[in-house]
Amino acid sequence: MIFRESRAIRPMSDGPPLAEQFERLDLGAEETESRFEVGRHWNLVGFCVGLVALSVGFYREHFQQESIPFFENLDPVDWLLAVSLLAMASFLLAPLARNRERTMQYWKRLRNRRFGVTSLVVVVALFLVGLFGPLFASEPQLLRFTRAYQPPVFTSVGAEWLVGSCVGEVSGGMCHGTWQYPFGTTRDGKDLLPFVILGARTALVIAVASAALIVPVGLGVGLVAAYSGGKVDSALMRLAEVLQTVPAVIIYLLFWTWNAEYRLLTLVVVFGLTNLGGLARLVRNEELQLRERPYVKAARSAGASRTQVVRWHLLPNISRSVLANVTLQIPLLVLTEAALSFVVLPAPAATRPVTLGDPTVVSWGQLVYRGVREAGLFPGWWITIIPSAFLVLTVLVVNVFGRSLSDVLDPHPGW
Secondary structure (H helix, E strand, O other): OEEEEOOOOOOOOOOOOHHHHEEEEOOOHHHHOOOOOOOOOHHHHHHHHHHHHHHHHHHHHHOOOOOOOOOOOOOHHHHHHHHHHHHHHHHHHHHHHHOHHHHHHHHHHHHOOHHHHHHHHHHHHHHHHHHHHHHOOOOOOOOOHHHOOOOOOOOEEEHHHOOOOOOOOEEOOEEEOOOOOOOOEOOOOOEHHHHHHHHHHHHHHHHHHHHHHHHHHHHHHHHHHHHHOHHHHHHHHHHHHHHHHOOHHHHHHHHHOOOOOOHHHHHHHHHHHHHHHHHHHHHHHHHHHHOOOHHHHHHHHOOOOHHHHHHHHHHHHHHHHHHHHHHHHHHHHHHHHHHHOOOEEOOOOOOOOEEOOOOOOOOHHHHHHHHHHHOOOOOOOHHHHHHHHHHHHHHHHHHHHHHHHHHHOOOOOOO
């Protein structure tokens, strides 16, 4: 037998005996069997199979120069996004779909939070736009100066600022926006909508890929440090401190000088690794506290292995802390990418300003910088305001959704 803290009984110092404060769980085949079983680890097997398939596809496209049906000309960031989505589907969505009872319990808690449901809808919408939007929208290449500074729909701009004729209705000397260009056009006459959609794709890559990197590495380092102790614990924690103190932008700049095609990937890896030190230390401290709890000691006394204790007793109780940390890291990385787009480097031979951002992708930060540099806030204010609004909205809803999920995952709601 092992013991797990009962969620229906609140532990009290003057309450019933210890044995009555815990649920008695049979060590069935699922927990006592030590050998690897495909049925038990189906999500891990699926992840490994998918990872092998993606690796083969990446090798064929980038090293053998062979085209892949339905997936031609994929950038490295697209492969990174595919691996991250595979990890999310294998270790997050699939377990939720399999354990429907617990999923419905989480949903009942979430739907009682109005802002939580609203943030979920917005997050899903941004996710779908970033994932499938580039299939229907590509970066405009044709310059149409006669369509420059067309205003967004429901807004207007002085007709004297237009190079060509107004696409929409003209009244009182003002050119009104039209659905042909719902977000308006740039100084070059390019439609702004595809740029916003591609910027959502970049934000999605940063969010999903950084989470897929930070969570497993941070959890692994924290767990190993907590259970190993001694020199291993000291070494890992010193490494976490070094990662937190080293300026990530300096490391990124070192790779930026010779890396021209994988700068977004470099940004995710460099800033992700330097920011996971805080998560590793958080996990380590939480584990040191939880493993001294009575229910963990009871599970050990009943014969539960270290892996079973971590899986069934420790990880569920630190999920809130991990989620809170990650939901703070993701918006920070999205804002970091936007901020790097404003850092201009001296490049005498370049025909246009060179920034620390990735010039091979489109991001909201680059759109904001372009709008400020080329048009300022007048007359083409929408070139700056619209990407800025999406950037602020993404940061806000991720934080609200993370806070709501933290409350939903609380094993003792209302305590």
